[in-house]
Amino acid sequence: MFTMKLRKASAAAAAAIVLSITATACGGDGDSDSNSGSGGGDKxxxxxxxxxxxxxxxxxxxxxxxxxxxxxxxxxxxxxxxxxxxxxxxxxxxxxxxxxxxxxxxxxxxxxxxxxxxxxxxxxxxxxxAHQDLLVKTDSDITEATDLNGKNLCSVQGSTSAQNVKNDFAPKANLKENGTYSECLAGLQSGAVDALTTDDSILAGYAAQEQYKGKFKLAGLKLSNxxxxxxxxxxxxxxxxxxxxxxxxxxxxxxxxxxxxxxxxxxxxxxxxxxxxxxxxx
Structure with missing residues (x-):
């Protein structure tokens, strides 16, 4: 009788293990990744x-x-x-x-x-x-891209935006390329450059920084989409x-x-x- 009870207990334990494995397989591995969601994923x-x-x-x-x-x-x-x-x-x-x-x-x-x-x-x-645009000082008289002829235009190294202005609108613009837009902004603030060009959304973001509020404006041009x-x-x-x-x-x-x-x-x-x-x- 003892042997029979032991066999029954072992069978029950085995069944529990099988059910546990099956439930785990159906429910996933529990390590959520970026494909999870709706409360089921960690990140x-x-x-x-x-x-x-x-x-x-x-x-x-x-x-x-x-x-x-x-x-x-x-x-x-x-x-x-x-x-x-x-x-x-x-x-x-x-x-x-x-x-x-x-x-x-x-x-x-x-x-x-x-x-x-x-x-x-x-x-x-x-x-x-967004559109390619120009960022200038609030008192600037630059209203068109052609106004940049003979003036200093800044953008970052490797940018196509500034080259587009030189090629299509202001071939006589003096192009200055810096490592970052922040350097261009510093030049714009000091007067070393007359305009900065890239997407208007990016320009607006920089101009909205606390230290630059009220100092710059977008020219409102739509040089690209x-x-x-x-x-x-x-x-x-x-x-x-x-x-x-x-x-x-x-x-x-x-x-x-x-x-x-x-x-x-x-x-x-x-x-x-x-x-x-x-x-x-x-």
Whole structure:
């Protein structure tokens, strides 16, 4: 009888182990990654810029900027609270690789949608239509790109923006290339340069910094169209669709307008209305 009871106990224990293994297999390994959500994942990794005030900026107290606000809203719609977001710096040259490697779930980092990039990644959005513009002093008489002939124009090394101005509008402009936009701003403030050029959203972000408030203005030119999209790993259509739905909701709830005002307002940024999902302005 004792032997029979022992066999029954062993059979029950074995059955419990099988059930435990089966439940674990069905429920996953318990180690959540950036593909989890809706309360089931610990973290989501999102790529942003760390050095663009008003868009994506790493500060002692955390992260700020329009891209950060958009990404935070999208993440919440995907099921993640702000404290579940792990921000990852994704520099321009590494964005496609970061998505391909799976380093991040998506990227919101002044990522203009282009045909070339769409060969490597998928895009949700666009969520902002920016334009190449000029940043000048508030009392500047520069109102057109042609006014830069004979004047000093600044941008960062390797930028195509400044070269576009020289090639298409002001061939006699004196081009000065610095390592950072902050150096250009210092030159603009001192009078060493007459204008700084890049996307108007980036210019507005820098001009909105506390130390520069009221000192600079955007010329209000539209020298190019830059459709900012949210980059997603190639083939991840499900995530693209979810992000697009989140962006549409953000616009509908006026959270998009608030993010624009909060981040660009001090620079008197004349933003375009929220773009329609899937509509690329050439």
């Amino acid at each position: 989501i990794k999102i790529g942003i810029k760390y050095d663009q005030p008003g868009l994506g900026l790493k500060e002692p107290g955390g992260y700020s900027g329009f891209d950060v606000d958009v990404a935070t809203y999208v993440a919440k719609e995907l099921g993640y609270e702000p404290n579940q977001i792990e921000w990852v710096e994704t520099k321009s040259a590494d964005r496609e690789n970061a998505l391909a490697r799976g380093d991040v779930k998506f990227i919101a980092a002044t990522y203009s949608i282009t045909d070339e990039r769409k060969q490597k990644v998928d895009f949700a959005g666009p969520y902002l239509l 830059e459709n900012y999209g949210i980059g997603v790993k190639k083939g991840d259509t499900e995530t693209v669709n979810k992000i697009n739905a989140a962006l549409e909701k953000m616009v509908k709830e006026k959270a998009w307008d608030k993010a624009v005002t909060d981040n660009f307002g001090p620079a008197n940024y004349k933003n375009e209305p929220a773009p329609k999902i899937g509509v690329i302005v050439k």
